[in-house]
Amino acid sequence: MTETVIHRSNPGIDPHFHVWGWEVPIYLFLGGLVAGLMVIAGARLLLMRPNQRQAMVCCTIGPLAGLALLSLGMLALFLDLEHKLYVWRLYLTFEITSPMSWGSWILLAVYPALLANALVHLPETLPSVARRIPILTTISDFMLARPRIIILTGLANVLLGIGLGIYTGILLGALGARPLWNSAVLGPLFLFSGLSSAAAFLHGILVVSMPDDERPAFADFLISTVTGWTKARPLDTRLAPALAQADNSFLTIEFALIGLFFIGHLTSTAVHQQAIGLLLNGPYAAVFWVFVVGLGILLPLILQHFELLHRIRHTLAPALLVLGGGLALRFIIVAAGQASHWSSLASH
């Protein structure tokens, strides 16, 4: 038996370590989602045949949304900083051993890559915007006339997207003091969770742009808001099955990676076994299995399977479930990781 009493009461540290609140999980979720949007947009750009209208949602609306979502994520991260006025210090140095330093520099490259991807097909997707800002058409024509630029843009988006997605997991994985996060699987897990969230996000956009009679009522509200503002051309909803298919593949891989995450911890040291117990049968188990695995992965997998078999219509439900599951994954991993500790098994 070991009983330890610590006569210390530092805020955020005692009695339980909890220094990261809602801001960091939101940042990690949005970072993962944007990473997924980049990979899908980049891959689509590389694989697309000329003038394929289906590219619009992936190659234009995805990256445009990515720019906004990433900015929101950065805002959340900024709000988490305790010494906000010194944030520029991030860009006076590059610390090779610090994942956060890598991330802040990667984020600088992500913005131009997303913007370039969005610009390629922007005039076709948002003709009203392009009419008002003619230079957008000039830039798009310039890029489309040079296949090398298209390939470079696509490649940059795929590679930076993979880097960003993995970074969101490694950021936690590198913090050895919190045993729950000590897993190389966390990088790929957050990447595939980001990919599934991105596919679900784009799938959701396609569902809201379906013909009036097929569209769910809630989607009507969304589409009137968005198209009323941008006057976008109707999107080709034939891409919806492809995105549902892609989403199901990503969700399946994510499910397998969760399995590996558990196996890795359960076959590791006593400290790591104790840490994974938080998700297996501890205080975070119920929310993890219900919101991440049940509602966030398995139910959308089943729903999208039936959508693909044409048994049920494409609806917003799987997209909302996948996005909710991705968000829950970040919240639970960040909170449970902070609750995991080496010294709970302290020996000397």
Added chain:
Amino acid sequence: MRYGMVIDTRRCVGCMDCVVACKTENNVPEGYCRDWITETTTGEFPTLRHEIRTERCNHCAHPPCVHCCPTGASHVHERGGVVLVTPEECIGCKACLAACPYDARFVHPDGYASKCTFCIHRVEQGLEPACVSVCPTRCMHFGDLDDPQSEVSRLLAANRAHSLLPEAGTQPSIYYIN
């Protein structure tokens, strides 16, 4: 040169003089502390063993708090491997707090990460850290672990000592004799 401490827990009575001395010397804000007392009881009744320790940042030779810092605010001082934070470079991201297995750091109310400095400002003047200098039982010893003739090295050679959480792989510079 590697500064370190050897603390004889057989002498420590948990009087917290070291805690008060540190707060006074370093202007540690109210409600926070850079060093603290930990009591550990091990074994089964009636063969129990009780250890009282004064703890602080271990100034690890392999400091994860420094490795994860994105701005270089957390760094290893050129003298004695002391781990320090430069407040003007710290953005308050709290990665170092999450990286420290000893929970030795906290966020200062002014927004930057803070912790024990081994009183490097005193040590550079040839003085002992404030906590060591006030200990009424003289249970704390400070010096160069790399010098075999130093008091700390001789104490380590002559006694059975342990560091905290060696399994975390941070190679602490504070040892406890028990």
